[in-house]
Amino acid sequence: MVKEISVHELKKRIDDKNIVLIDVRESHELEICKIGCSVDIILDQIPNNIGQLDKNMEYAIICHSGVRSFNVAFFLMNNGFLSYNVTGGIDSWAMEVDTSMKRY
Numbered sequence: 001m002v003k004e005i006s007v008h009e010l011k012k013r014i015d016d017k018n019i020v021l022i023d024v025r026e027s028h029e030l031e032i033c034k035i036g037c038s039v040d041i042i043l044d045q046i047p048n049n050i051g052q053l054d055k056n057m058e059y060a061i062i063c064h065s066g067v068r069s070f071n072v073a074f075f076l077m078n079n080g081f082l083s084y085n086v087t088g089g090i091d092s093w094a095m096e097v098d099t100s101m102k103r104y
Contacts, residue, residue, distance in 0.1 A: 002073045005084035007093045010060050019058045024072050025090070029064060033090060033102045043068050046075060055080055062086040062093070064104075 005013070013019040014037055023030065023038040030040055041049050043063070053059065059081060061069040066089045076083035094101035
């Protein structure tokens with residue numbers, strides 16, 4: 001089962017520097033808004049970049065609303081990584097954590 005993380009818990013974990021945030025949205029989406037510390041790996045590039053990930057790290061996966069990130073978190077989990085789907089995606093982040101962030 002895919003683990004979930006709320007945007008509030010994600011903010012805390014980012015501030016504590018104990019999680020890596022991977023944003024799987026497309027380039028045109030990243031141009032609208034992004035969380036500064038995120039590592040940007042477009043969804044279809046995840047399998048090609050899995051070798052760059054560290055199984056000793058924890059990963060939070062974010063997309064626009066949580067659907068694409070759920071699939072990536074599931075894929076990573078099945079490949080031995082500790083990963084979390086960010087519930088509600090960057091849209092929830094923009095509504096609940098950084099209300100100055102542009103939404104789309």
